[in-house]
Amino acid sequence: MDLQTLGSYQGGAGPDFYEHVLHKTILVGDSGVGKTSLLVQFDQGKFIPGSFSATVGIGFTNKVVTVDGVRVKLQIWDTAGQERFRSVTHAYYRDAQALLLLYDITNKASFENIRAWLTEIHEYAQRDVVIMLLGNKADVSSERVIRSEDGETLAREYGVPFLETSAKTGMNVELAFLAIAK
Numbered sequence: 001m002d003l004q005t006l007g008s009y010q011g012g013a014g015p016d017f018y019e020h021v022l023h024k025t026i027l028v029g030d031s032g033v034g035k036t037s038l039l040v041q042f043d044q045g046k047f048i049p050g051s052f053s054a055t056v057g058i059g060f061t062n063k064v065v066t067v068d069g070v071r072v073k074l075q076i077w078d079t080a081g082q083e084r085f086r087s088v089t090h091a092y093y094r095d096a097q098a099l100l101l102l103y104d105i106t107n108k109a110s111f112e113n114i115r116a117w118l119t120e121i122h123e124y125a126q127r128d129v130v131i132m133l134l135g136n137k138a139d140v141s142s143e144r145v146i147r148s149e150d151g152e153t154l155a156r157e158y159g160v161p162f163l164e165t166s167a168k169t170g171m172n173v174e175l176a177f178l179a180i181a182k
């Protein structure tokens with residue numbers, strides 16, 4: 001039994017306590033779109049404005065959730081959006097079962113870069129990786145530059161589901177993580 005398998009069975013005695021599945025998810029998108037904030041909101045239910053310095057390389061958080069009655073251990077990898085870390089993060093793509101791809105609805109470039117992200121994902125990730133597109137910072141309506149319809153259209157073009165989220169208010173955060181854990 002490797003360490004990972006061992007880790008996924010440390011839940012307790014009865015079958016109800018077993019964490020049956022280990023599910024790896026990776027967060028990607030431009031620097032500053034809110035990947036770390038989204039993960040912290042999901043994991044700890046809080047938002048600390050301006051608190052995170054740019055992610056260096058990669059880090060992960062484990063969280064156990066119950067999906068359709070099955071305990072799933074989500075291992076969520078938070079990648080650095082900055083270009084200079086790209087070669088480090090590519091190496092993690094192929095182990096991921098799911099991928100949350102974020103842009104910032106107040107940042108046009110982050111939306112325009114989604115196509116390039118998808119090209120990279122198709123190059124490095126597994127063929128059957130589950131992808132979801134997220135338009136984050138939906139709480140900042142006064143600075144919105146990307147309409148919901150634009151996100152929906154792009155997602156439809158690539159055949160992936162789409163949600164707008166807010167790491168600040170928590171809107172759709174749990175929904176996004178649970179949807180890709182299925």
Ligand SMILES: Nc1nc2c(ncn2[C@@H]2O[C@H](COP(=O)(O)OP(=O)(O)OP(=O)(O)O)[C@@H](O)[C@H]2O)c(=O)[nH]1
Binds near residue numbers: 138
């Ligand atoms: N209003 C608002 N601000 C957000 C939201 N998500 C993130 N932010 C802010 O946006 C900035 C960048 O957030 P991060 O979570 O560090 O972004 P990141 O994508 O992890 O950035 P890198 O680690 O550089 O790739 C921070 O100042 C956050 O407080 C959100 O949903 N709403």
